Amino acid sequence: MVDGSGPPTLLVAPEPDPDALRDELAETAEVSSVETAEYGATALEMLEDGPVGAVLSAADLADMGGVDLLQQARCERPTVPFVLFSRDGDERLVSEALSVGVTEYVPVESNPDADILADRLTDALARVRPDLTGEEESAGRFEQLVEFSTDMLTIHRRDGTVRYVNPIIEDIMGYAPSEFVGHNPIDRIHPEDRDDVLEFFADPKDWLGEQREVTYRMQTAAGAWRTLESIGHNRLKDPALAGVVVNSRDVTERQQYQRELERQNERLEKFASVVSHDLRNPLQVIRARVEAARADSQSEHHAHIEDAVDRMETLIDDVLTLAREGQVIGDLGETALDDCAHAAWAHVDAPEATFACRTDCAIEADADRLVELLQNLYSNAVRHAGPDVTVRLGLLDEDGFYVEDDGPGIPRDERDLVFEYGYTTGDGTGMGLAIVREIAQAHGWDVTLADDADGARFEFTGVTVCPDSAGE
Template sequence: MTDEDSETFHVLHVDDDASVRDLVASFLPLERPALEVRSFASAPAALDALDGVDCIVSDYEMPEMDGLAFLKRVRADSPDLPFVLYTAAGSEELAAEAISAGVTDYFPKSTKREQYTLLANRVQNFATQYRTARAMGAQQRRFRKLVEYSSDVVSIVDANGVFQYLSPAASNVFGYDPDDLVGEVGFDYLHPDDVEYAVETLFEAIADPSYRPVITFRFAHPEKGWVVLENTGRNLIDDPDIEGFVINSHDVTERVAHVAELERQRDRLAEFASVVSHDLRNPLSVAGGNLSLLEQTGDTAHAAHIRLALERMETIIDDLLTLAREGENINSLGPVSLSAVAESAWQSVDTKSARLSVDTPLVVLADAGRLQQLLENLFSNAVTYAGPTAHVRVFDLRDDRTHDPAPTTGQQNEPTRGFAVADDGPGIPPSDRERVLDYGVSSDPDRTGFGLAIVRRVAEAHGWTVTVTDRPDGGAMFVFTDVRTPAPDAADDHPPA
């Protein structure tokens, strides 16, 4: 038994002659068991029973509505439904009009068994073709909707990387109307550092059609900047229906950022573990050794060494806790006066005989408490290394001619500026400038080396970039760029600190 014989095809037969209806209802299933016939005496009655029908067989001469009028009514709603005009009243004129109206076949009536066999064969063929076409059409519509409503971009490029087709999702993921990208070279929109890798991968896939690469690259979105796309490709250049390289692109920018953040946290934990195991071990050993001497000799002089070791451990632990807190992301920022926070931070630090100059009216979007912690560490560092009479300056980069303003890369509608903190001390050697912001780096044995690491963590939590350099006239300078500032009306209402 074939697949066709294993399924049922629904045939609707219309004839006002009851004997013809009986013959058709009997002979068609006999010749083709897959055919199931439903009979009607009039076309108007049959019009209400078209749902699920795979083929119509109709007489021409009938009361109320003839077969040609019936055909036209059917074609209005079902242009592809097979319709066989089965009639004894034939003429060239009727055949021509039926063909013009969209009849599938024109078949003469006969009492011969062979005629019913032929009719049954044709009806099943028509019904099979109709059902197959409907199934294919449904699959095509389903596929088209999947492509149209998918959050991933389906694109086709030729062997030179030129876009031939892009699905509607390109408007959101790529940021461009799909029609505007057709004819464009896709590589032109990739990050310069990713182009060579993408080109090599495409050529490899063209050379080996079995190769299905999965690569990640950065794409220039007109509003979001560089978005990270994960792309799965397949070579269908030899497929006549595609004639190109099919790429499915998925935006993984957030996922990549999340992974990067997890890696930073992992590295931070590793650094903490290293610092704890190294920096706490020394004072712990000192305390333990002096405790043993105190127990053996009873000399209380050893107690002073124990106290100093414990104080050293307490300082390290406090700095570690501060470093952990300041490295957390900041969810709420408000307009803060840089000069007010700087003055407050200066009062919180033992600045000896040093003096502070604040030359900026800058208002920044920041967490006032963390910004003060940043400045306190910078001021303490300046007094330690520049000396007790150091002159420390805080200034707006746009107002200072010794430093060119950095390019702005802030969020939309939030302008960016920058500021710097400088001293008049000996400065920092160029070879040390990249590492002074790392954990535990200090040339002073009495300091933990966490102060500038805290500065870096606070800056990163705000989304700022910190650079270590020297002023032209000498002294260390810490430059902060990508500092977001509030809109002018918001800046007018900023709190003092």
């Protein structure tokens, strides 16, 4: 955006419409302002009269050639960035321009394209690397800062071609930086991912100063495919960078691990479902046989058999819950904590126990899993504190809630073990509190056992309390 805070860029062009080209450059290039001159002599006078940030000149002027202007400008301003554009692809013209110190040469077709000229102008400014506020910056400072980065860093022009890439690309992808600079790497992107990458770079004028992310596969120099996770920062209007800065990280191993973990979880869940189905059938037969046996005779063994069947069914339910690794919770939403608390209590067979809920707030949670978490805590309290236990649920001061009972509590030497799989001090399965921890962690909560409580008190922190919900 033109702000007039620094020296102007001088556009020297006789045709077809230098004022229109000036206006387009002012909107597109990262320069403070743009002034025009139709003749080379006028441009030289402007170079003599005051500071000029850069010169953008056509090769054919009314009174002299662009190379002649460049040669005379170098006598007056030897370090000013000078971009020469021409419809003539004559190699001698290019050679002459390079020999007298042109910064950038741009071949154009018919009318000059402002976007292309703006890109090459920013390249020229970046190469000489002046600070447009007047403070000079040492050449190559940016490259020195990112040279040893562990991420692959590229700076792209608005058309996607690479202006700079740090040397780490050779370690990650096997390419020398020179193989990328000046090229658009889209041909090295996996065909299935190209549309995503093209959308990532689309319409850079529409997301100036913003950030985008994309994950895709790129082919290495050896022909293998690596998965890259890229974050792009649109810094086209930043004079120090003048491009889309892309930080790319190789996440191939991480994605392979995640896919393998998902496959293992699927196999585990299928295995647990099959096993639970196969176990429930004989348990139903046992229960039916016990009921038939009760009708024929009375025996103290019948109650013990039914208790064992109940324990097996509870164990099966717990195994299925733990087998849902990666699917412990579903979508999170605004959930009434008191509704879930009472719903969980309704599943607990403890007619002599007392339950008190001291909150009517809403939290961000999966309601079904929250009910399951609370039900396990209640059942644990009844099992260890007795059938007439009092259980209370309330809010902590800041970001959480607690569940406590008035039972004997948990011995200090066992507090570090209560959330471990298989740990139990009674006739439980040893999975109830392990499930509580799994569900809490899946929500992003921390669960701890309070040290100073008279009974057992479980505290959950890191909980998001929904706005406008009431407290205790």
